[in-house]
Amino acid sequence: MYSNEANAAPRSDDRDEIVVVGASAAGLYTAATLARGGRKVRVLESKPDFEPASRTLIVTDHFRNQLGASANASILNEIRRFELFTDGRSAQIALSKPDLIIERARLIPALAREARHAGTKLCFDRRFLKLSPNSRGLHLEVESGGRREELHAARVVGADGATSRVARTAGWPPIETVPLMQAIIRLPKDCPPDTTRVWFVPDDTPYFYWLIPENSERAALGVIGEDGRDTARCMTRFLEKKGMEPLEWQGARIPVYRRWVPVKRHVGNGEVYLVGDAAAQVKVTTVGGIVTGFRGALGVAEAILHRGRSRELTALRRELDTHWLIRRTMHHFQQKDYSQLVDLLNFSTRDTLSVINRDESTRLLWNVLRRQPRLVLLGLRGLLLGKSVRPVAN
Ligand SMILES: Cc1cc2nc3c(=O)[nH]c(=O)nc-3n(C[C@H](O)[C@H](O)[C@H](O)COP(=O)(O)OP(=O)(O)OC[C@H]3O[C@@H](n4cnc5c(N)ncnc54)[C@H](O)[C@@H]3O)c2cc1C
Numbered sequence: 001m002y003s004n005e006a007n008a009a010p011r012s013d014d015r016d017e018i019v020v021v022g023a024s025a026a027g028l029y030t031a032a033t034l035a036r037g038g039r040k041v042r043v044l045e046s047k048p049d050f051e052p053a054s055r056t057l058i059v060t061d062h063f064r065n066q067l068g069a070s071a072n073a074s075i076l077n078e079i080r081r082f083e084l085f086t087d088g089r090s091a092q093i094a095l096s097k098p099d100l101i102i103e104r105a106r107l108i109p110a111l112a113r114e115a116r117h118a119g120t121k122l123c124f125d126r127r128f129l130k131l132s133p134n135s136r137g138l139h140l141e142v143e144s145g146g147r148r149e150e151l152h153a154a155r156v157v158g159a160d161g162a163t164s165r166v167a168r169t170a171g172w173p174p175i176e177t178v179p180l181m182q183a184i185i186r187l188p189k190d191c192p193p194d195t196t197r198v199w200f201v202p203d204d205t206p207y208f209y210w211l212i213p214e215n216s217e218r219a220a221l222g223v224i225g226e227d228g229r230d231t232a233r234c235m236t237r238f239l240e241k242k243g244m245e246p247l248e249w250q251g252a253r254i255p256v257y258r259r260w261v262p263v264k265r266h267v268g269n270g271e272v273y274l275v276g277d278a279a280a281q282v283k284v285t286t287v288g289g290i291v292t293g294f295r296g297a298l299g300v301a302e303a304i305l306h307r308g309r310s311r312e313l314t315a316l317r318r319e320l321d322t323h324w325l326i327r328r329t330m331h332h333f334q335q336k337d338y339s340q341l342v343d344l345l346n347f348s349t350r351d352t353l354s355v356i357n358r359d360e361s362t363r364l365l366w367n368v369l370r371r372q373p374r375l376v377l378l379g380l381r382g383l384l385l386g387k388s389v390r391p392v393a394n
């Protein structure tokens with residue numbers, strides 16, 4: 001497959017191979033789905049070996065439907081309640097189906113096992129550099145151990161994250177990102193291990209702070225911001241105010257979904273696709289990208305396997321657009337708006353929030369508004385205030 005000779009002719013089977021760039025959540029899920037569909041798949045990962053960075057993540061129970069039994073390997077804890085805080089007020093929402101706390105360092109090896117089992121070939125220490133068209137498909141340049149290698153494929157899937165090189169070399173415009181920071185802390189005594197806490201502090205961030213317990217001992221306290229330095233300053237202040245001590249830090253920049261990123265481009269006779277963070281398939285309300293990244297991966301795999309459109313991609317687009325509408329509404333909320341929001345979460349609204357999860361946002365939104373029409377006014381106010389949403393730093 002690999003060759004150091006420029007323009008080496010592809011062997012016939014090389015042309016049918018699908019190359020996935022990036023062995024993380026979205027890439028491995030795509031690879032396994034394609035391999036199960038009978039395709040020859042190779043995954044290229046720039047890291048030299050398989051030690052994914054530790055990250056505590058919260059996902060809806062949709063995650064179990066997506067992964068089946070293999071989901072269990074990465075689940076640390078179950079969340080049955082949300083507590084929302086703002087300006088001395090609070091509201092509680094019980095979840096009928098628990099959210100799951102998962103550990104990325106366990107999830108990725110579980111996905112890799114699935115992908116290998118389905119017949120995918122995983123190649124580490126392979127940094128994708130660029131792609132260009134050749135007479136039969138795509139010509140890829142890859143770096144491995146300081147040497148340049150070449151390979152050929154008919155299709156390439158970019159699953160290489162928010163700063164995707166596949167996207168850049170295939171001509172997609174860059175996507176915006178925001179900083180996300182998490183500190184691992186000891187779980188405060190007054191916080192039950194099955195409860196996630198969310199604080200709206202509009203002076204610090206248009207997003208929010210959260211606390212997600214891993215177990216009865218540890219939790220992750222996180223924040224999303226707009227500017228890296230400001231976010232770090234606010235996080236330090238918040239930790240001090242709450243008397244919490246960071247034991248470890250986790251963080252990265254996360255894509256901001258503003259509009260649907262078309263997932264496919266033709267480059268000469270070849271096809272290039274994007275999945276996961278590379279295509280900004282992230283819920284912009286919560287900046288959660290695991291479940292939506294899997295959905296994007298499934299959609300792209302469906303499109304490749306069935307030579308065309310994918311229902312999953314259509315549904316995902318609707319879902320991500322709804323999250324963008326909610327974010328635009330809330331982006332310019334001031335303290336009084338958050339106070340009103342928390343007050344308006346009356347019993348009927350809370351029922352809806354507890355039974356419909358955040359991965360069904362369109363249904364969730366209409367049900368909440370039907371039960372609490374005053375939220376429409378609050379939403380309209382937010383939308384009007386946020387007519388020109390400030391661009392966020394890259
Ligand atoms: C601290 C933190 C907390 C988060 N919390 C949550 C949460 O609670 N819930 C949730 O749903 N989401 C959360 N997210 C977001 C979620 O982690 C991401 O959306 C998701 O991991 C994206 O997966 P991905 O496979 O698309 O990309 P990535 O995980 O970024 O993977 C990209 C892969 O591509 C490889 N790569 C990059 N460039 C190249 C190259 N040139 N050649 C070869 N390989 C390359 C990388 O090494 C990496 O393995 C969080 C993110 C962070 C940083």
